[in-house]
Amino acid sequence: xxxxxxxxxxxxxxxxxxxxxxxxxxxxxxxxxRASATGLYEIRGLGAxxxxxxxxxxxxxxxxxxxxxxxxxxxxxxTKTLLGTRFATKPIELAIPITIAGMSFGALSANVKEALGxxxxxMGTSTTTGDGGMTPEExxxxxxxxxxxxxxxxxxxxxxxRRADAIEIVIGQGAKPGGGGMLLGQKVNPxxxxxxxxxxxxxxxxxxRHPDWTGPDDLAIKIRELREITDWEKPxxxxxxxxxxxxxxxxxxxxxxDVVVVDGMQGGTAATQTVFIEHVGIPTLAALRQxxxxxxxxxxxxxxxxxxxxxxxxxxxxxxAIAMGADAVSIGQGIxxxxxxxxxxxxxxxxxxxxxxxxHALGTAPGFxxxxxxxxxxxxxxxxxxxxxxxLQPEVGAKRVRNYLKTLNMExxxxxxxxxxxxxxxLEREDLVALTVEAAAMANIPLAGTSWVPGxx
Amino acid sequence: xxxxxxQIADWRLATGRFGQRKVFDLAAVSVRELNQYLHKELPxxxxxxxxxxxxxxxxxxxxxxxxxxxIEINGHVGYYVAGMNKHAxxxxxxxxxxxxxxxxxxxxxxxxxxxxxxxxxxxxGGLLVIEGDAxxxxxxxxKGADIVVGGSVGSFSAFMAQAGRMVICDxxxxxxxxxxxxAVIYVRGEVKSLGADAQFEPTTDTDRAVVAELLAVAGFxxxxxxxxxxxxxxxxxxxxxxAGQEY
Numbered sequence: 001x002x003x004x005x006x007x008x009x010x011x012x013x014x015x016x017x018x019x020x021x022x023x024x025x026x027x028x029x030x031x032x033x034r035a036s037a038t039g040l041y042e043i044r045g046l047g048a049x050x051x052x053x054x055x056x057x058x059x060x061x062x063x064x065x066x067x068x069x070x071x072x073x074x075x076x077x078x079t080k081t082l083l084g085t086r087f088a089t090k091p092i093e094l095a096i097p098i099t100i101a102g103m104s105f106g107a108l109s110a111n112v113k114e115a116l117g118x119x120x121x122x123m124g125t126s127t128t129t130g131d132g133g134m135t136p137e138e139x140x141x142x143x144x145x146x147x148x149x150x151x152x153x154x155x156x157x158x159x160x161x162r163r164a165d166a167i168e169i170v171i172g173q174g175a176k177p178g179g180g181g182m183l184l185g186q187k188v189n190p191x192x193x194x195x196x197x198x199x200x201x202x203x204x205x206x207x208x209r210h211p212d213w214t215g216p217d218d219l220a221i222k223i224r225e226l227r228e229i230t231d232w233e234k235p236x237x238x239x240x241x242x243x244x245x246x247x248x249x250x251x252x253x254x255x256x257x258d259v260v261v262v263d264g265m266q267g268g269t270a271a272t273q274t275v276f277i278e279h280v281g282i283p284t285l286a287a288l289r290q291x292x293x294x295x296x297x298x299x300x301x302x303x304x305x306x307x308x309x310x311x312x313x314x315x316x317x318x319x320x321a322i323a324m325g326a327d328a329v330s331i332g333q334g335i336x337x338x339x340x341x342x343x344x345x346x347x348x349x350x351x352x353x354x355x356x357x358x359x360h361a362l363g364t365a366p367g368f369x370x371x372x373x374x375x376x377x378x379x380x381x382x383x384x385x386x387x388x389x390x391x392l393q394p395e396v397g398a399k400r401v402r403n404y405l406k407t408l409n410m411e412x413x414x415x416x417x418x419x420x421x422x423x424x425x426x427l428e429r430e431d432l433v434a435l436t437v438e439a440a441a442m443a444n445i446p447l448a449g450t451s452w453v454p455g456x457x
Numbered sequence: 458x459x460x461x462x463x464q465i466a467d468w469r470l471a472t473g474r475f476g477q478r479k480v481f482d483l484a485a486v487s488v489r490e491l492n493q494y495l496h497k498e499l500p501x502x503x504x505x506x507x508x509x510x511x512x513x514x515x516x517x518x519x520x521x522x523x524x525x526x527x528i529e530i531n532g533h534v535g536y537y538v539a540g541m542n543k544h545a546x547x548x549x550x551x552x553x554x555x556x557x558x559x560x561x562x563x564x565x566x567x568x569x570x571x572x573x574x575x576x577x578x579x580x581x582g583g584l585l586v587i588e589g590d591a592x593x594x595x596x597x598x599x600k601g602a603d604i605v606v607g608g609s610v611g612s613f614s615a616f617m618a619q620a621g622r623m624v625i626c627d628x629x630x631x632x633x634x635x636x637x638x639x640a641v642i643y644v645r646g647e648v649k650s651l652g653a654d655a656q657f658e659p660t661t662d663t664d665r666a667v668v669a670e671l672l673a674v675a676g677f678x679x680x681x682x683x684x685x686x687x688x689x690x691x692x693x694x695x696x697x698x699x700a701g702q703e704y
Contacts, residue, residue: 153579153598156560158521158541185695197581197600197619199639203696207617211578211597212537212556221516225537225556228492229521 041275043182045372045382046333047175047268047311052283054266054311055320057439058432059448062418070417077413078423081328083305084166084235084258087227091235091258092144092166094328095124096409097424098318100401101263101309101332102148102168102239104130106183106192107270107372109389110137112339112381115397117141122398123405128168128330131181131206133195134160146237149226151180152206154196158229166259167226168237169219171248172208174267174310177241177281181206182271187375189384216251223256237261242287242310243280249294253304261330262291264310268333270382271373284310286442292325293444301325315411322412323427324443338404339397340379342369346391355379355391477505484511488518499524514554519547522564539566542583555592558585561602574611577604580621586675593630596623599640605675615642615687616652624671626679637689643668645684656690 020026034042063069070077084091100120105113107130114137120127126144133155139145147164149156161167172178183192185201193200213222223236238252239261252260264284269277288308295301308321309330321329333341344366345352355366358378362371372382380391416424419431433448434440440447441454481491491509506527512518512534519528520540530538533551543562552570561580568576571589578594580602587595590608599618606623612630615623618640628646635652642655643664651657660682668681 153560153600156579157581158523158543158560158562161521161541162523197638199694202638202694205696207598211594211616212559212575218536218555221536222556225517225520225540228488228517229541231493231496232489 041273043184043271043373044274044277044370045268045270045272046277046370047266048278048281049370050278052266053285053436053438053442054283055285055317057285057436058320058434058443058445060319060323060415060419060431061433063420068420070420070422072414072417075417076422077416078425079409079413080423081425083307083328084237085305086235086258086303087256088166088233088235088258090165090233092126094126094144096405097322097326097328097412098123098312098405098408099125099146099307099328099330100127100335101267101330102128102130102146102170103332103335104132104181104183104270105135105138106130106132106187106196106384107382109380109383109392110135110191111389111392111394112397113138114141114394115339115392116335116401117145118394118398119401119405120144122402123409125405126165129164131170132183132192133157134163135195139163148239150206151208151210152196153211154198154206161226161229164234166235166237167230168239168261169210169223169226169257170239171252172241172243172263173239173269174241174263174265174281174284174287175269176272176276177243178208179272179276179280180208182269182373184271184373184375187373187384189386192384216255219251220255227256235259237307239263241265241267242282242284245282245287245290246294246297249291249306250298253295253298253300257304259305259307259327260291260295261307261309262287263330264288264308266311267309268336283442284308284312285439288321288324288326289442289444295325315408316415318408318412319415319424319427320432322424323431324429324445327425334404335401336381338400339381339392340400341377341381342366343379346379347393347396348391349393353391477503478508479505480508480510482510483513483515483518488515491518492520495519495522495524495526495528499526512551516554519545522547525564533570538568539564542566552589553587557587558583558602561585571608577602580604584671584674590627596621596640596642599623603671605671605677607675607677609646612649613652615640618642622667622671624668624675624684626672626677634687634689636693637687638694639689641667642687643684644687645679648685648687651687654690654693655687658686658688660684660686 079096081094081097116127118141121143127142128146131150144165146166148168150170183204185203235258237259238257240248242264264287265281305327307328308326312329355378377383434445504526509530512532514535516535517537522545523543525544528547530549535554537556539547539558541560544564546565549568553568553572555574557576558566559578561583563583567586572587572591574592575594576591577585579598581600585604588607591606591610593611595610595614597616599621601620604623609627615634617636619638623642625644629648631650632652634655665681
């Protein structure tokens, strides 16, 4: 993407006409010319970069005269979270409502998976496998591990199903609802290839539909099969990318899900076409409201738990998501940044090592990098390269992610106490107002200072 | 080939040693009770042959097996019979619904009648024998198992099949072997069309030996030289993500 240049009238060389176009601005011209040069769409990692209505467009109404706050530093505020209480005989109990999203071994290195497991275990939360099977590093380090059942079924193994703490059937993800996984050849090293039963170095483009079921009626039967295989012990999650969320959540509930995971369009990916990331799916804010509406319509709130993901960054985001009706959130990209993604340096044996020149070699810079798909991650997070992966030491990664989750949880309880809640799950929509008309309409929350909710009669 | 030979040895173990029969009548007990028994209550020694009567199209019968045991199902079954099977030898004396032996890891599943869609989907090991015809997407995403079909297979069979072998004694519908990876298909009858990146290839003695062995294990008497080989042209393996044609 070309750098935008501002030319003030004083600097304009005389005689040049420099009228830029809003429709064909410099980034669009750059896009057209790149497409013309390569004949191939751009593929990249991470999520939607465009500006969207988001949790930033909501604020909390703290306690005051009409509501009674809790002492911020003294009184207890519970963050305990139960998932999978509908049918599973062994539901999951988490210490915090913040989980780590599914990111594959393949997209991430084994070191990273181990770091995530350690951090999650210390914080009392869960990690999720991703597309590519379960690694021993992950199973051994993560006390609560959610095992994904994806369209590709790479490395899908009944022993791992039995070893898992929950199963997540992935219908789609927010970055690319309707698309399958993608892992370019440079990341398909011998171990990744073996786990996925693929030739080494192949540009892997996974299936977008499950191989053995079609549609919600089949899904109900598939869920029953997984329940039979696990003797009805483990919670079954169904994850959807945010599109027709109201209907999809209802269908997931009808199909027998214990937990529904909704991933908004800001959700990340290891590699997908930019056109897919930016133009398919709806924002997390809108998706969350529709999901909650669906559960309420079925009178299933509190019976089927809702996890929301896609651009959750801070404790404020977590608090707002819970207030809108989520039971928990799931974080992917925030975790990557916590590990050092887009940082200038990586840490080796307690020492910061400069990585800027490696970003430049990829044609990018810290703060802008979305080159997960290349496998050349300058900080060793999204790589399968034997040398690069050493740049992320599991103990360093684990400490960073633990600190990040701890901070989010402290922010979350700070807000909950300020709103007078002894339990973060007592946060409610009534605690929120919107700052923009768009957010008010999408979240079904009044515009701040008014009682006006767009569309409500 | 080694895997098949080993399995035959395993089956001898399973069938030769044990004479007892444990009967489940699904008209009287639930699939849950049956599967609970199969997963958690099988005796440690002297495994019985488990007989399932009146399946009446029930789903997930003997799904998630993890023991070297013989299971005989008398009648038609619904979805996912023998799903994710490991070790067990399961015979369906009837037709099977969608996803028979899906994601099987090892063992033998034999359907004496016809099989519906996605039979053997993503199966990673073991052998699936369908004595009749198989419907659409047979062997989709196959990951190392062997499938032998006595009749024909429907369209999109072996779609994205990654590893393993499929022997089809009759014909195939449209788009056979679309986007194949390293799985190999042997087909005796007419193929309506091949899928993207699938191609007919000359057969070698090794191919004929593979077909002969799989036919023998499955119990079909055909001349292996009548089978044609379909495999990947490998033109879809790499895609120009580096934008190499840039000028």
